[in-house]
Amino acid sequence: MKTDNPALEFDGVEYAYPNGPVSLNVVSFSLSSGSKIALVGPNGAGKTTLLLMCNGILRPDRGKVRVHGRPLSYDRAALREIRKRVGFVFQNSENQIFAPTVYQDVAFGPVNLDLPSGEVREAVHRALFSVGLSGFEKRPPHHLSGGEKKRVAIAGVLAMDPDILVFDEPTSSLDPATAAEIMDLLDELNSQGKTVIISTHDVQLAYSWADQVVLISEGTILHQGTPASVFTDPDLMNRARLTIPPVLELFMTLRERNIRLGDVPPAGIPEMAHQLEQAIGCGSRRTAGHIFVVDAESVSGEDIRLRAAERSITHIGAMGTPAKILAGTAEIPLDFTYGVIDKCLLKAVMGEDTLIITSGGMIERVHHRILSFSREHGIEIPVSDLDGQTSPVS
Amino acid sequence: MDEHLLDDLALNNGLKEVDSRLKLLLGLGAILICVFSPSPVTPLIIAASMALIIVGLAEIPPQEYARLLLIPVAFAVTSCIVILFLSGGGEPLYTVSVLGFTLTATTASANLSLLLMARTFGAMSALFFIALSTPMIQVFSVMKDLRLPQEFIDLSMLIYRFIFIFIGEAIAIHNAQVMRNGYAGFRKSVDALSMLCGSLFIRAWGRGEEMLIAMDARCYDGKFETGTEEHPVSLLSLAAVGSYLAGCSILSLLFSGAVLFP
Structure with missing residues (x-):
């Protein structure tokens, strides 16, 4: 997924709120396109300030912000273009959803981009489908749960088809299962080629989810690197008022x-x-279980249900909206709806067979994760689809 | 949640798929007939039939409807009692003396207060029919059909959305105050209420600022999607509404002389 050309660069950015103390102090970093980035720091470190600069809501006092190599300019037309490419999801979805129905709210962006009404409708349906809220069009936002509101807020941004997605504290005030589902959704969006940036102070989340971690404290960047390199440094954690995952x-x-x-x-x-x-030293020599991976877009639900029963697969997980919809309509009982790969790996090591239903770019992600786990630990975990066809990636 | 009661009921009512223009026509027509009816008979018939429609067709639970209706009816009853004793004409019916004042109810005042009571009751029932059968969202699309100014519709939509946010904020502040003994005693209540209003205003201001940023982040350019709905008006339902309104009008002409005490 990751490529080397930078999606977003901050070059010597400084910012102070009017009549306020310095909020960002010479911030420079570069984020590669297609990666998953976590901006980690304590409360008041300047995370939100920094994120609001990604789409030109705030303008740095000094320094440059570059999106895909082009420095931001702050005239109306340029800002429109940049806000179409960089989608911003607010921490509090209540602030972001202002229309009386879900449809109208999601349509807000496309309508303001002057898309013809047919395309607006299409964009809204596509966005609602990809967050798993098809059929919610007529619901007013105050009748939605917290997780659903978050999904509507994400759909509102997706409807403009941005290639960089910025989330300010995406899991704050969500229950753990809902938070995990939202993070899975972010993974799904990333597997479609979008660069995803989140801000968080949840160290476990940042550690397990991100490719890249940018550590920020008191308006300066303390470190940028892989999650392992950031979170294994107790000194760094102390300075940033964080704990080790x-x-x-x-x-x-x-x-x-x-x-x-x-x-x-x-x-x-x-x-x-x-x-x-x-x-x-009790590393057992039992044979690992088989992990079956099926593509929700090419196999029928009925088929999956029958074949899973035939092979007496005990645990079934679904990743992504198409898979969950398929499982719902075909009445396939799901054991895992979030954190699916890890849970299936645990079962596989215990010698149990599991099935993962997923689609699109996530198939490759599943294979990749299982393969790297097998390699790292020298356990042979067989992966195939229900026909026995093995992995499409090496 | 109680603060969403009307909205909840309207969103799940049995008539939500019916064209909203038809529902508004029925409701507004019935209100006008009630208000102009010279006798109390037609408004009472309208109140009864609206109750049947609301409970039977719109599937609103009867006890909820009764609870809602109790609020305006309580006001109407007290005003009618005042009118009964304060307006005059006709034969005296009943006399009471309160604190040295002699109050008399006469036949004419009884007629008038019954008429007023019936009109209010009938018109309220028709208004509740609109409120309970037509979600606000559908009203917006009727506004659009009526070519009301776009700015007006946009504002109404934002206001509708924010009513619920403010109710939520107000309840949260109120709870926080009650938990810390905010409304114990009159003085404390006044203090607490003023603080509630003040902080609600500041929060509203903040929300407004945040909403502007949220709109800007999605390229706001003065446009707002107005939801449209496509429910074909069936001829049968149009005919039913038409004959109901015509029937009520004819009834009110027939009974134009009917009064309690001729």
Whole structure:
């Protein structure tokens, strides 16, 4: 997914709110196109200020912001163009949704971009489908749950078809399951080629989700790098008033106590569990379970249900809207609707067969994750579709 | 949630798929007939038939409807009692003395207050029919059909959306105050209420600013999507509404002389 040409660059950006203290102080970084970036920092670090500069809502006092290599200019026409390319989802969806119905709110962007009415309708339906809210068109926003409001806010931005998506605290005030589903949705959008930037102070979320972490504190960038490089540095964490993600902290503590774990910090619970198993020496020799991956867009739900029963697959997970809709209509009982790959990996290591229904670019993501897990731990986890056809990626 | 009651009921009512222009025609027509009716008979018939339509066709739970209706009816009853004793003409019917004042109800005042009561009751029923069968969103699309100025419609839509946000904020502030003993006693109530109003104003201002940013972030250029709906008007329902209104008008002509005390 990731390419090297930068989607977004900040070059020596400085900003102070009128009559306020300096909010950003010589901020420079560059984010590669197609990646998943987490902007991590404590309250009041300047995360929101920084994000509001990505689409020209705030204008830096000094320095340049570049989108796809072109510096932002702040005249009306240029701003329109940039706001179409850089979608911004606010922390509080209540502030973002102002129309009386879901349809009207999602249509707001396309209508203001002067699209003809047929295209507006199409854009709205596409956006609502991709956040899994088809059929909600006529609902007023005050009749939606928090998670649904967040999805409407995301759809409102997607309807303008941006290629960079900026989320300010996407999971704040959502329950854990809803938050995980929203993060899966962000993954899905990223697998469609969009660059996704989130701000958060949830270290576990940033660690497990992001490709790149930008650490910010008191208006300056402390560090930019891979999640492992940022979160394993206790000194850095202290300075940024953050804590080390629990999985990593456990890993580091166990190593301090001379328990021989691997050298690579675990990416999640499956890796941690495996490393522990190896270290204690009860690493079992049972054969790993099979993970079946099917494409929701090419196999019928009926077919999946029958074949899953035939192969006596015990756990089924769905990733992404098309898969969830398919499972819903075909009445396939789903065991996992979020964090699907990790949960299936855990089952596979235990020798159980699992099935992942997904679609589009996420198929490759599933294969990639399973493959890198197998390689890292020397466990052969067979992956195939229900016909036994193996992985499309090497 | 109680603060959403009317809106909830309207959004899930049994007549939501019916064309909103037809519903507005029925409601407004009935209100006009009630207001101009010279006798109390027609408004009472309208009130009864509206109750049947609201409970039967729009599937509003009867106890909810009764609860809603109780609010305006309570006002109407008190005003009618005042009119009963304060207006004059005709034969005296009943006399009471309150604090040295002698109050008399006469036949003419009884007629007048019954007529007023019936008109209010009938018109309120028709208004509730509109409120309970036509969600606001449908009213906006009728406004558009009526070629009302776009600015007016846009503003109404924003106001509608924000009513619920403000109710939510006000309830949150109110709860926070009650939890800290805010409304114990008259003085404290006045203080607390003034604080509630003040902070609601400031929050409203903040919300407005944030909404502008949100609109700007989505390329706001003065345009607002007005939802349109396509419910074909069936000839049968149009005929039913037409004959109902015509029937009521004829009834009110027939009963134009009917009064309680001739």
